[in-house]
Amino acid sequence: VRICTRAGWRSVCSRRNVCSSPSRLQSCMSAWVIDQYGTNEVLKYSEDINVPTVHSPSEVMIKVHAASLNPLDISMRGGYGAKLLKLRRDPMSVMDNDSEFPLILGRDVSGVVVDCGSEVTHFVPGDEVWAAVPPWKQGSLAEFVTLTEYEVSHKPKLLSHTEAASIPYVANTALSALVNAGGLCRDSSSNKRVLITGGSGGVGTFSIQLLKAWGAHVTVTCSQNAEGLVRGLGADEVVDYTAGDVAEQLEMMEKFDVILDNVGGEMEQLAMGMLKPWSGAKYVTLVTPFLLNTDSMGLLDGTFHAGFTLHSKAIQNLISSGVFYRWGFYAPDGPALDEVSSMVDAGKILPVVEAQFPFTQVPQAFQKLEDGHARGKTVVRVTVLFKEIRGAAVLCAADYKRDLSF
DSSP states (O other): EEHHHHHHHEEOSSOOSSOOSSSOOOOOEEEEEEESOOOOSEEEEEEEEOOOOSTTEEEEEEEEEEEEEEEEHHHHTTTTTTHHHHHHHHHGGSSOOOOOSSEEEEOEEEEEEEEEEOOOOHHHHTTEEEOOOOSSSSSBBBBEEEGGGGGEEOTTTTOOOOTTTTTTHHHHHHIIIIIIOOOOOOOTTTTTTEESSSSHHHHHHHHHHHHHTTEEEEEEEEEEEGGGHHHHHHHEEEETTTTHHHHHHHHHHOOOOOEEEEOTTHHHHHHHHHHOOOTTOEEEESSSHHHHHHHHHHHHHHHHHHHEEEEHHHHHHHHHHSSEEEEEEOOHHHHHHHHHHHHTTTSOOOOOEEEEEEGGGHHHHHHHHOOOOOSSSEEEESSGGGGGGGGOOEEETTOOOOOOOO
């Protein structure tokens, strides 16, 4: 059976109520949690966290084999977006002071389905899956996580769980930004000129590969020591931001159809003059003040102020140069990951894993990410199975070549 979704046709299992609860499920699990917002010291290991059981007919429960970290995890550890995310978790929290703690971080997951709701048709226990956990849900730095089936996708067959965990969150973020905000897709990207700022991080390395698979011409800004990585992923032109004035280097190039900005700050103002005027060109930034505003001003004032800022900048740039100014956001989308899974198995997208840590070293993994200068993703091995320790091609950011050490 196939169903039509926003990302296309999706096969589903024709058997209903196949997913029955295991006869015995443990009541507590191990997880890394925070009980307050702060620096790395607030991360705590616990073996007494309640297992997130299936409550909705459309939910699936996943045993986590691997997770990976994103800059958002560091920000959330410090309280970024706390007010809005708490309200999203529980709309009634606006009426009380219930704590959101203990809070489990971690947005990427690769693992195996162990339980399903009665209306789940796309998965059965034993399926290997991957997903991006929405920031308003308990995260993947735990033994188990529960998501709706619409947020989950079957894992690429060619990847281990460790490799697969490096992709979902950046894939959903990049697709949301490039497709929903940037207006690009497989059929409209041929020969489009796209600039990606901060191209050596997770979103950047995924976006390079996606856009090249779609036929776009890709220019990337990064530091000199990441040039080999981004060129290996397919970048056509690379601008070294450590080798002089970035604006001067970019202004010597032909103007762009789309800019995906992972840097923000001064780059936003510079980027507007690098887009093709009056041709439908789009600037999409992933560095927005929305959650910062709701944190500092409150939900209503912060939302209003962010909306006013977006509206003002959009109107100003549209009137002055015919350029569309847009914000990009992560959006959970299991069907979109189905398409990414197919591209991975077809060899069009490779996982970019910079560092791996065992579950016992989650604080060290956070510190590695916090040190900056990312060259791909930092992965945490939650459950290690001998069957997945195999020779699998990975583009390792450490030496910019295929690493067969798995």
